[in-house]
Amino acid sequence: MYEMANIKKLPKLGSQASEAWQTFVAFDKAALADGAIPKKYKELMAIAVALTTQCPYCIEIHADAARKAGASEEELAETGFVAAALRAGAAVTHATHLIKD
Secondary structure, X not given: XXXXXXXXXXXXXXXXXXXXXXXXXXXXXXXXXXXXXXXHHHHHHHHHHHHHHOOHHHHHHXXXXXXXXXXXXXXXXXXXXHHHHHHXXXXXXXXXXXXXX
């Protein structure tokens, strides 16, 4: 199902819901722009979220953007392990529901 070429369909999708699409694009741009948190760090956060939600489109797009913003391969690797730790931590903490008092 995943095919990076599908990203090229976003303008057509957006044309079917123009106001929502334009609002989303503006929000996305604003959220990822340099601010109190530099763009590089925002892109690394986006990668961690994308790895956790397992969105291959977001992983590829934000990894490319992070590199362009100056992220090193080491930073990308550590970001992957942060995402893995959070995902594993969620499983462990949810496992407490299995324990009877």
